[in-house]
Amino acid sequence: MFLVLTLISDSQIIMKNIILSGFFLVLLAGCQDFLVEESRSQMTEDYYNTEQGLYQGVAAVYSNNRLLYQQNMFRVNYYGDIVENASSMNNSYAESSDVAWGTLNELFRDIHKGIMIANRLEKIIGDSPTDRTREVYLAEIRGLRAHYYQIQVELWGKYGHYQEQVFTEFDESMLEINQKPVEFFYTQILSDINYAIEKLPAKAEVAEFGRLTQGAAKALKARFLLAIAGYSHQEYSTETEYNLYSKVGYQSIESVYQEAKSLATSVINDYGYSMESEYSKVFDAHNKLSNEVIWSIQWTTEKMFNTTPQYFHRPGVGRTNETLKMHVNANGSVTASTKSLLVTRLKDDGNLFDYVMPAHSMYYGREYRHIMPNFSWITMYDDSDKRKLANFETVYLKIDDDKSAPRSMTDTVCYMPLRAITPAEEKYHDDWVASKDPKAYYLDGMNEVFDMDDPNSEHYGGPLKQRSRYYSIKKFFDRSRVEMGKQEEGHANAIVIRLPEMHLIVAECNWKLNLGDNAVYEALEPIWMRSFNNLSEASVYKKGAVDLDFILDEYQREVGLEFNTFFILKRTRSLVARIKKNNPKSKEEAADNILRWRDYVKNEHYIKPLPIMQVNAFRNVTPDMLPPGYDYGRR
């Protein structure tokens, strides 16, 4: 009996234990701490309060630039006077005036992401930095913020957004757009860039290539001032931003040009920048630390630090495995179609084989047929101008595979001279290739890419309809890619500002200040000295008096498509006229009524459409707060 009792008490104890431990667990679980979030694999914003956190936060503002310059700063500059859409019909010119165009939406997003990091860090550093390191940080983030706001104000004018408050949690006020007049934006921009110029170290003192320096800030400000001066164009006379200079603290338009000129001159003289001996060297992807570069966005061969986005887009490379064939249509116009680029070559063992060029290659580019140089850009260069061949690919040499560079520099597969070819020449080369001579090569002419039927026709220079193949824009090749022809990741930097632009700015200011044609030519001399074997050859450009087109042509010849085309055309109010002049339509495109940029472009396009995604994200946008001339649908 006793034994049984013990056993039972034991089980009683078990039961008690269960109940007790259950009760205990309830108490334990009921403890408030049980539901507290425990975060370990998250970084919170407190990190910015540490020295290292602040350093890495400032670096994040730079890293944000990769988002802008990867492709959207390219795309927004496509729509100018020196390129045409390439073969892809889908990339219609209409997209640039589409309120849903992703490029603009992403630009708006990335500009403001950058501004918000800058604002957050500015709040942490405060207005009076405690040490020199923090002072430089503040100068950098203010300089970068000026850069962002200036892009915004030029793209969207008074329809853009100004943001001061830094958000740490959801707040209803974050849903409202805060539009400001153009003068307000430029006042902020000038205040920021002035601080940057005052506090940033000079190039020689900056060990980390790619950081903003005093020279870069001055170069940016020179650009900003020219943009401010642009609002004095007659066409703005009815707008509130007319004569903007007077509203942002300048006495006269001349004082604006004077300051721009002296800033550019200071950059040229005071910081040790120097131009490369050859134009093409500037764009060599391996030449990252070029002394010609005033400011560039960095990419690297080290994949680990080359994260999203991993490259900047290379848009203007045509198909390298096709040749062009002319067909004369019933109406006398010429159409070109493409044909497989196949030639006969000799193997090492002496046997013949069919060789086809790869479509993508590390040497000739990862092809993206988005844009092609237009007829007027190509012909803007004199043949003696070395920049012509440095900008447009004309010779395709045999490469062993998509990874290799040509082994034999004499083994031409296709030659694309920058001139028209005759049907006889074409036939000669076709027959030669057909003869299976291992030295034979194709010949493609400009008249297979552009309408060159009649020099007096309005269609002269218009792009032919099927144009997979065109003159690749060489300055965007990235031969530092190592893996394969179709590789996306690139290592080439995106050059935002380089020294020749300072000479161009001085030239532009001299012209605006009426200092005479010679003052303009002298300002351009350093550029021409590099572009011509003999400076006297540059006189081909000195036809008649210096005018706006002369200035713009020189900008396009030197820095065409380098993230600034739209902005230059905007500040000179020449976008519409230049596009109508430089982008003709070929006879066959006109016959098919294919709409091109010249058909779309209108004065409203100086202000880009505020992206609909952004408009919808704000809740206080009324129709009168949207730029005119764009279709926002039913709202």
Add this chain to the structure above:
Amino acid sequence: MARKPETLIPKLALAICIMTSISVFAEEIPGSKLQNRSSASFSTPRSQGEIKGVVRDESGETLPGVNVLIKGTSTGTITDVNGDFVLNADNNAILVFSFVGYINKEVPVGDQTQIEVVLLSDTKALDEVVVVGYGTMKRSSLTGSVSTIHAKKIETFPSVNVMDAMQGQAAGVYISPSRQPGEEPSIRIRGSRSLSASNSPLLIIDGMPGSWDNLVSSDVESMEVLKDAAATAIYGSRAANGVILVTTKSAAKGINKMTVDIGSFVGFNQYNFIKMQSAEKYAELIRDVMRYQTHGAVNTEAWENSHIDTRTGMGMFHATWANNYYEKGVNYDWQKALFNESSFIQGHNVSISNRTDKLNYRISYNFQDNNSYYKTVNFKRHVLNANADMKINKWLNIGTISRLSLRRNSGWPDNMWDNMRRMSPFETPYIDENPQNPMKDAVGKEQYVNALWNYEEGHLLDNRGGEMADIILKADVNPLKWMKFTTNLKFDYHNRSRGIYRDSRTSYQNLGLNFGSFEKSAESNITWNGILNVDHTFNNKHQFMGTAVVEAIRSNFESLGASSQDIPAQYMGFHYLQTGIINRNIWSSFRKSTLMSYMFRGQYEYMGKYLLNVAVRADGSSRLAPQSRWRTFPSLSAAWVISEESFMADQRVLTNLKLRSSYGEVGNQAIDPYQTLTTLSQDTYNWGNDGVFTWRPSGIANKSLGWEVSKTWNVGLDYGFLNNRFTGSIEYYHTINEGLLTQRKLPDATGFSVIWQNIGESVNSGLEMSLTSRIISKKDFDWAVTGMVSRNKNKITGLTEGRDDRSNVWFIGHPIGVVWDFKKTGIWQVDEVEEAKLYNMQPGEIKLVDRDNDFAFTDEDKFIIGQREPKVLASIQNSMRYRNFDFSFNLVGQFGHYITAGNYTAEWNADKYIIDAIDWWTPLNPTNEWPRAHTAQSHRFSSTLSIFKGDFIKVQSIAVGYNPAKLFSGMKMNKMRVYVQASNPLYPYKAAPADVNPEQPNTMYTIPASYVLGVNLNF
């Protein structure tokens, strides 16, 4: 003495401590008495004479474990595994046969010595016990909406995921089956309701949260699908998407003998390939692209007189292809080379179980092996399941359930469809198109990697492993007859690993640098609950049932991974990552969340006629902001069993009629943790060539994030008539889902893109009907049919700022998940060239409805074409038995929805190999179906080409079995069934074109049809 314990029990409740000594007697006496009784029945035969007999059910199956008692005595026996019994009894004795789920039967012995008894199943099903949250109930006591799926319906379905077998088995449950072994199918109960949070139901296995990963269909005893809030409210914050309760098998009741079950099947999966265009057709397509390039789209005359024939066109397009096709006769079938047309599957399981008075246990082992059309895919899984229950004494039971699993599966190259389309039929995989030569690296115009390299040994590794341990410890304490305290502790640990190696020559790396990575993660959860259940009846009229629960769950997740590129030797795979010199990466993560809950449920029943149920659950979650962390989820339900009313007593038609009604609120918190913190994310930059890490703000804190709440009204009617020959139920529900967790788009000007908020609102309402009929129920022939149909209506009723959200394709007043697109009216024809110009379109391009007549196609021109989830789900389950043969088939149907088939919109142009169904436009083929072919770009508005009605009827399963047990009677075998079963063998009807699978329209090939031959043994 014998009555003493009963009088003592109430006192026990008053003072447990004082009663310890008395309870000794309470324990001692009934226990010994029980033993006496059972020993008496087996060992003391009386002299009157031996009676032998067999007990069967109405279908002729023998019934083991039936109690046979001589009326008025305690003498009796239990039928053995063959349903046989032997008993000594008087001539005037009356034998009482009783068995759970069957109507008791009394048989006078008379002069019989051989008795054959058929027990009729209890047609009122009053005794069927249904698992409800944190307890069980008789089906008759249910006031909520619960569907039960019995093991028999799913146990032989040859898929590694139980969900695949559940398709069509419960009304209102929508399942889209898995394509690849190991892929988890998606399941929706009464449709989707949440915009961004999960829509998957909560899975509870044996009372504790479980996983589909290690659940084996042969271990499943039954599944209950809890649908309305009366049933689910007890799971509170996790129940908004419904709850599935799985009970795993334990030793069969009433058998005091070791039982062994063996099941095995072998078979194959069969795949339906998309018909790709022939080389001839592809050559014509290329010719027409070249003609278009040369003549344009308008000049019909030029097309008619074109000098470009297929040969010329091919030559223009790709000289090598032309040469191969016309000179060498190359016409290679890449599809056949790249994919298995069928693949092997097998599954085996064995279980051993026994049940005695003190102990019952069941141990099972299951192995499955499944394959795919991808040659790299193999799935193997071992699951060991063991459960044991011990009766320590009268008031204490302890038990354990453990489920251990080991999974190994290898993945597939997921971009193979695109890759295959670049593999031109005009090229072979071999250098110089000579099969004697080694394989080429690259194929096609773009020199894409030869897709066959993916299958070369060691080129593509994607090895996934999983080890799971689920261990449940439980204790039941019955201090009083009407009171039970249960505590469960579950520890589960899930270890996952994934190793990837992709050679340079795989479609991932496409001749770039090779890549290797290895990731390991461990998830551990601890769930504890304490449950108090009371069940007491007063005066045989008033029954009270109550449940109180405390529950705490803690989940931890940790992972570590590394990767690198340019690994020096292929044989290293992903095991020597530090040798890869480029792009070395390492990552790790930690996640923890906790959930704390208190729950109470009470039910009152009057005379089994009127039922009232109240449940309240309070949940606190660490994932939510502190001030909105806790919420209480109440429910109220009532039922009226009309058939128990006296005015129904005289009629014979209706056997059972029960009207149920409920209202309740349940929640959803299924978002990732840490949404309530402002976080930074790491990025990179470089100064010159010096890399630097950067930190940017990435997630903004939302300090007011709360629960999603679903408020559901449900009305149900359960019926059974003609002696329950026909049974079923009808349900109507209306659910309002409030505070839906929505990723609100923030103005990018804030520096952030999105924030989670409780903004959205949606409504689900619907009707579900089911009807089961035992059409024929004879000794030799049985035929039962179950039909189910459900209609779910879902619509969004609230969104941010009350506006449609076009970027997410959410429209107020329309269902979640709609097809929103332009409407194609045809193709622009040559004679419409002028009109087409107004739209900047050309002949051969897709012609659309211009809703706002502005000659431009913007979002304003799009239509809401239809919903993506089916409006109507229907299924019919048929099972028949003739003597030893059984035959069953299930049909499932889904209706009223739209699907989009990626195969039709995938870029189709001369660079790619396309599906045969496309008959492109040319001036000479002025079709209105398909646009003209392009060179390399894709079509504008091509998405309009891929929209199809999704309606279909599918044979989900069809099986024929034969029970030859009698042939093996000498082998002491209780049951043997040999069967052939096909799953997903065909679609007798589908609205979509032949090469579109309506259930997986966006993938390359169909879900597999599986055919197996299997055997089940029980001895």
